[in-house]
Amino acid sequence: MSFGSAVDDLQRQMAISDAVNIVGLNSTGASTVRDEGSVLKAPSGILSYEPDELMISVFAGTSISDINDELQGAKQRIPIPEWGTIGGAVATRRNGLRDSYHQTLPNNVLRCSVIAADGSLYQSGGQVVKNVSGFDLIKLLVGSWGLLGLIVEVTMRTEPIPQVSQWVQSAAPTAIAQVSDLYRPSVVTCFEGNMYVLLEGHEKDVQQQILQLDGFSLCEMPLTNNSPQLTNVNRSSQGVPHSIERAIRKEFDPGNKLNKSIASQRGLLT
């Protein structure tokens, strides 16, 4: 398959570089620590959008707000925060406030095309909503911080925009118990001592749910600074799983070419 000359050029640059820093719109600050070497950025633009299939394919450098603008017309969305690029969101597993429980990102990325450290292109997944063909490289790529290649294309599942989306908040001690009785709220999060809940769906259902809650008030989306920082990623850098990670890195980037500083912070220089 080919994604045109922009991607061909990136492949060539990747192949000849000794060190590569992958960047997006630098909206999260995740890529501020820079090393020597070339700076590569995925192209942007929408490749295909089929509203009836609930699916969109884009270059990874496309900003999420641009994607949502495109989806708006068909009353669809991708439910992740509108910062930076889709490639950046995938690479840093940025689910936003939709808690990790829902795992919005890993479960909604259907296909990824990646330029590997050697400049070759590899792909995982497909343009269908259900797929168990081969090993799941997508799960590995989501949250891989550019250490396994430069993601150039992403196919995402889209979803219909719900009739109503309403945030409510409460600081009451009974809030937790009440929220656990709710039927599958979209987001439940605690921030500065307040509990925030996002209720989405049919207008009447959301109204009924709000009536059912006691001591909650309507509010806007809480402005939390949850932009992904590698230093905030509370994950182990030791033990058996870490040795598997190192082995994966060694297989995917044997020359330690990609995002060196991130790799070194995570003990993934091999």
Next chain:
Amino acid sequence: MSIDHSFFQLVQEEDLNTCVNCGLCLPHCPTYRVTGEDLYSPRGRINLIRSVKHGELSLTKEVVHALDTCIQCMGCEPACPSGVQYHAIISPAKAEMHSRWKWRDITLRCGLYVVTHMRSLRIFTLAVLLAQKLKMVPKKMPVPALSFRQPQFHLEDEDASKMEVLLFTGCVMDAWYRKVHIDTITLLEALGYSVKVSGDEYGCCGALHEHAGFADSAARMQKKIQRPQSNSMMVVNSAGCSASLKNTFAGSRTVLDINELLFRHITDLQRLLVRRTETVLIQEPCHLRHVQGISREVKELLEIAFTVAQLEDDGLCCGAGGSFSFSQPTMAQAVRDRKIEEIDRVIHSNSSKTIHYLASANPGCLSFLSGASIDVEIVHPVTLLAQSLISQNSTGGVQ
């Protein structure tokens, strides 16, 4: 090892072919449930029989053991979407093994002879009874507590205006569970039937032999029983026996399990029974649920008088299986342990009320479960229903 091509020729190719190896039967097989081994599953057994028949596999001791440990509860049959007639595969296979190696099961044969011939059964029962009184019988022996005073039948006088029904009294059921017969008569008479009993003339129905694979003895037993006339009914209160008799008199619609007959009179019973406060947990005998397809009948009958609780194990076998608990005690007890775990889970779950009775409509289950430690009284559902009759005393027959 040389492969004997002459085994299982009586098993029909068509029956074997219906199995597509999908495995949907697995959880419905009690021996697979307790072992987790394919060897002890319906799919596995069918596969083994097929391959031995085709000469691809020799009849090793493991194959023999796999077949011997089938309880023949037939839980797999209703679970099978392909409609595999498992009984048509396992029964001839088992019968063939028994007829080839007659000496192998000599103890079981003798045991079965004793408990299914009325004279020897009475002597044996007396011996057990004495032993029980002398406290020499291990508590776990699956025989109910016996009494010197065997309750007697008090039948109403014949009344030509009433529909006549013959109660099949059988062997073990009569010697050890006479009380259930008397309760059955009480109920039937309350419903306006004129009841006769089959008694020693018919003796045993041969279900135990058939089930154990002794087709020859079973046939001998069955010969003594007369085919019921189309204008009379034979009613049976042991699920194993009713299943077997229905098979013996295939096509006859006049052999009925007691639950089936009572269910026909459910509106009368709603009038005749008092509402009670206790809760009954139902243990469904395999030969009732899986073989005869009688399940909701028992529940709805008991619901007239009681609160009913049910097990959540899809009617998995309790391990009794006729003589199975004698011939394969290790497997039988493992299966029973699992059943008891299920029973305990219901008894101790927060959401259900106190369970007062465990009801099972088969003497095999009743006695085998009595051998385990369960905190509730184990009874035949007929007994519970008879005890709930409003006019119990006026119907006679009960001491």
Next chain:
Amino acid sequence: MNFGLTFEYSEEMSGVVHTNTAELFLVGQDASNMMGSPAGVCYPTTTAEVQEAVRWARAKGMTFIARGAGTGLAGGAIPTDGSLVICLTKMNNIRSIDVHKRTAWVEPGVLNADLSRRTARDGLHFAPDPSSQQSCTIGGNVANNSGGPHCLSEGVTSAHILALEVVLPSGDVCILDAESSLFDLRGAFIGSEGMFGIATAIEVRLVQNPPHISTMVVGFASVHEGAMAVSAIIAHGIIPSALEMMDAPITRAVEEYVHAGFPLDAAAMLIVEIDGLENSVLDGSRAVKDIVSRFGATSFQVAQSQGERALIWKGRKTAFGAIARIQPNYYLHDTVVPRKKLAEVLSQVSLIATEEHLQVMNVFHAGDGNLHPILMFDKRVDGVMDRVHRAGAEIVRVSLEAGGVLSGEHGIGLEKRDFMRWMFTENDLLFQQKLRSAFDPEGISNPHKVLPRGSGCSDMSSIPPGSWI
């Protein structure tokens, strides 16, 4: 548990590894049509025993393969050249259920339906519901990243697994979860078809049972109209919890067994289920009714009770087995195509079957575009297998040409490994192999599966007799 049999013991794992022909014969098979060649089978009951078995196999220079209930259809559980079969069915304890966090730790041998049955009182269930859910194990679900009708709205297994305790091919044990590493090794492990190691404990998410459910059975005069209606429902912005299609021959076969009241005169029927809060269910079902009538629905029934709903699903989920009522053997395919291509691909499938003189039936997850054409045959007929193979390959080809993929939920196993090149480039496969190598550098865990033969990607290969490719 030893039931008084004397097994032929190996020295070190005395009494643990069974090597008798009868058992090996049985664990050499699953629900596919293939026959493997295991060297031994053991039934560990603890993680430590699994670890011991893996280490023992390593020391012996043997490969090993994990086995659950053996209900897989792609031959993923078929042991190749003398593997040690590590059967996990005795590890069947639900270790803990946390009703408040809505999670549970289970052992791999726990049956899918048993878990939901146990949590039903608390209003919770385990969402993945493959049609074999009454028999299949959760360990098997993890290995295959299993789907099921309700994965349309709930997502597949990987969306419902929070953590795994795994025994790696090295013999090490570790937990794979959100905290254990930067890369999502948990996610990578799910769907690895037993080739990355053995899951010995699984933390699953439990989801709330929906307060309202509407289950509709809709008949259509043609498969084409039914398929168009499927596309239209999704395009309308309705995500049903399940959207299934059955064609006329399978509907008749199933109806004979379950008596669910399926429309026998229809050329195709849809099962559409919508669940959730009251008004969304009401509005959604109303919209579905409008859409299907636009596409010429010939009948429309709504389940009136839990009992009726259960019967509909029993009919749907036992459909494959009911095929034996028509022909003794079947080959059940599993490909995915874009929804808008459903009608087109279905008619191509029917042509392929006609050309090869085979009967075909369709029962599938239409909402996902996940096709399950079933070719029916009697393998005793001379030359039939060749025709079945050819038709199977053709179905894969037309699905891929329509922009689809090889498998939606059954996995690749042995069945489709040699089709992998039809979908992936050598480089795509190379990177899949790299991931495998990181978990299993020596390729000893369930060798020969998934990756195609004859390249640097595959394990050294020998193909079991009776296999499809």
